[in-house]
Amino acid sequence: MHSILPFLIAMVLIVVLLGMLANRLKVAYPILLVLAGLIISLVPGLPPIKVNPDLIFFILLPPLLFEASWSVSFKEMKKWWRMISSFAFLVVLFTAFSVAIVTNYFIPGFTLALGFLLGGIVSPPDAVSIGAITKFVKIPRSTSAVLEGESLLNDASSLIIFRFALITVGTGQFIWHQAALSFVWMVIGGVGTGLALAWLFVQGHRRLPTDAPSDIALTLIEPYILYWVAEQLHSSGVLAVVSGGLFMAHRRLFFLSSTSRIRGYSVWESFTFLLNGVVFLIIGLDLPEIVDGLRSKGIPLRTAIGYSLLVTAVLIVARIISSYVALIATLIFRPNVAPRPISRLGRFTMPLLLGWTGMRGVVSLAAALSIPVSLSDGTAFPYRNLILFITFVVILLTLVVQGLTLPYLLNRAQVLRGLQGEPPEAAKQKLVRDLRLHTYAFLKERYDNELHDHAGMRQLLQHWEDKMKAADEDWMNHKTKIIFLEMLECQRQYIAELNNDPNVDEDLVREQLFLIDLEEERIRMALK
Template sequence: MHGDIRTFETVFLLLLGFVVVLGELARRLKVAYPIVLVLGGLLLSLFPDLPRVRLNPELFFLAVLPPLLFHAAWLTSLREFRYNLASILLLAFGLVVFTVTGVAIAGERLFLLLNWKTGFLLGAILAPTDAIAAASIAKRVGLPGRITDVLEGESLINDASGLLGLEFALALIMSGETPSASIGVLRLLYLVLAGILVGLVVAWTVHWLELHIDDAPIELTVGLLSAYTAYILAEKIHASGVLAVVTAGFYLSRESATFFSPPVRLQAYALWDTIDFVLNGLVFVLIGLQLPFILAGLHNYTSVTLLLDAIAINVIIIGLRLVWVYPSSYIAYLFQRHVLKQPEPRPQVKQVFITGWTGMRGVLALAAALSIPETLSDGRAFPGRNLILFLTFSVILVTLVLQGLTLPWLIRFLGLGGADEDHSEEAYARLHMQNAARIYLEAGTMRGSLKAAAIFPEFVQPDDFHVGGSLIELPNDAPMDRADRLTITLQVLNVQRQAIVDLRGQGRINDRLLRTLERDLDLRETQVLDARNSRLGIPATKS
């Protein structure tokens, strides 16, 4: 027992060290860190004297997946998610069915020891894209915002449809029974609706708790707990734990402006960024480290056979996605334009191609493959399990590395880098903040409740969208003392914060821009609080 603990300590420290070193290497190389981490793990697996670390799928699904999905949902803009819902659903459900069907047909014709049933299973494993890899690589390579929004939305919810396909495929192979289409539809509806309901119930409860708690460590712990609670409760009732976590993340992110104080909000983003980096780093390194375990079960295959099979499955997976995205993007365009009456431009061929090319697979696919039982109910070896593991690993490696590394070049070649960037929304929001501050100060001055008339230009400066930076550094001959000015500054910041929250509620700005502006205000408020506290001898606020 003591030896096991010491081994675990050594392995854990080594993994964390690898994550730090490889993460810094990715930053210096300006390459998306999932690519470097996977390749680093792959190279480390070739050293015979290093400890072998096997990815435990149960541990991943329970301990790692909920916080990663929760944070990904938290950072997703709900406005863009709703706007692109037609495109997202066609990819998250339509493409999953198309991929599963295509791989099932190919399984019987192209791969030794695979039939349509095991091909169906392989398709269900490989159909969902990876939310973590998609978000990281999309932001690093500068994908246009619209494409990034669609990819992030797809990868957040296609896990549910993929895991349902995995459930059906395992039932088909283990029991020999083929579930009917009606059962499949009912199961999917229950999976989705019950998962969303659980996520909402957990989020409502956490929201209520957050409104009655004013202690940063406890608030942050409750937020982390909500991800695990949503996932576990949904899994307990055989609903989608993935959708439960995503729903809770969407809801709590939306409402965080009402229950987090500025210092807590700043700490929350720092905490979640750290959790996200550490867990992401560990899982992507672990992907690479799985190679020895996967190769150990492939003694009956020649190297040529494995290479040809790997090439074939990657061509199929990438090809199926490219074939699907063109008609689906046009269908989504027609639906948005003529049914939803959205001012949607006709999809460009090059943008559709990039959407099709950006279909990375990640640790979820590998964890799903590793969750396949080694034997059937009668004790026979599970057919094709080792080959499925190898093909899954090859698709993860190719889609992450090949597609991830070629994306920057393709974006530049197609002229898509920053093509749809529009800062008018931010300019409008900042001007709205300025006007909100102006109106508040003018109204207070007219009522006589604020002695701000003489220093009004210092509070709202015409060449700046923010409240002026001179709010803290004040001239000695100002007509009010420093304490009054700090108090008025806090009031103005609260007015501005409410103004941008209202804009978000009206759909005039998205959640991402709200968080950017909110952070500016939170940092400024923290400075003001520190200035006020220093006058009272209170330690500075931690952020």
């Protein structure tokens, strides 16, 4: 333990430093971490890195998915659910099928089952990479919603394909009706398990005498419970975490206090940043060992690189084709929801940009590493080292090539200017103005007499949006603080109801709710 502790500390330190450098350079931090891991792995005398797939599947993946489900806009997911579903399931299946056909044709001895296995591994784009890369550019809300929603669901569909292909490779047969029933159970069982457990978690937060530290601690273990229970029932642990996370995120106002929400946000942001950073650093560190395994099987490195470039090209082309098919289907069947850019050329440029967002990452790494070394009869798993190498190169290429060029393409694309809709600042000002009017009406209706009798109360009515002056008892006495808290709860309920309006941006709603939570925390600290 003492020998590995300095290495773990060094990894965390590298993740933090490279994260700061990435922000300074306005580059997605996964790119720098993968390249840094690759450079570090070339240092002579460094011990080989062996990654246990359970470390990624069970330790790293559940909290990453859980946090992503709390961050996504549920309203936008409902609005674009058709396109999200098609990208999360149909596009993943089409991508896996394309990889299977191409590899079966070009790689000698590579069966269709192995092709589907590789396709299931490399088909899902990585949510973390996309989010980190689009952080420095403005993209349309509809595009962001599709990418976020897709990234939550495509992991489950790709892992289902991977499992079925793994069974087929091991047994040599594929029974369609059994696979169909297993697929249905994995989806229904995973979603059902996630919703049932999430309901229990919400009730626990509501009824137990929790405080902020205990609330945060519970949210840290809940994704692991969701994943583990679903996997024990032979359903999809990924879907259980995603569905449970969405259920709880949509109800966070009703079972978490303002203190728990504020502190939990900071804890989860730091926690997931470190988890993601370690994973992407491991990707670079582990590549030399994969190359050694490839050479031990007599596969020339140049040949393996050629196969990797071919698979990467198939992934990019398949996603671009799928994006155009999705746009055409939307224009035919749902023209009223189709995005309306400033020109016809712009409309047909959009799918090209959407297709260029397919960076791979955490799930692909975990799935590739989970391939067994040998089959049940003791024979070596066919082409395992080649599949691992192709997966690592695909992750590296999509992160570096697409990741570095995507911000430039998004900034240069004139098509995006017509997709932004109402300027965010104008929408924010309207929301704040409506909130002030609602607050003024609440105070006049509930405390009109007290407002006239006390100078501090009159000032509260006129300047409630200013920062508190807790030290000035004439301005903020105990009675005023109680009314202030009641007023903030009124604001919170108004904003929550306003969120039901499909025309109100959920990001603005969350921003205002966060500011209300902060204001409440200031008041409560003054009451102590």
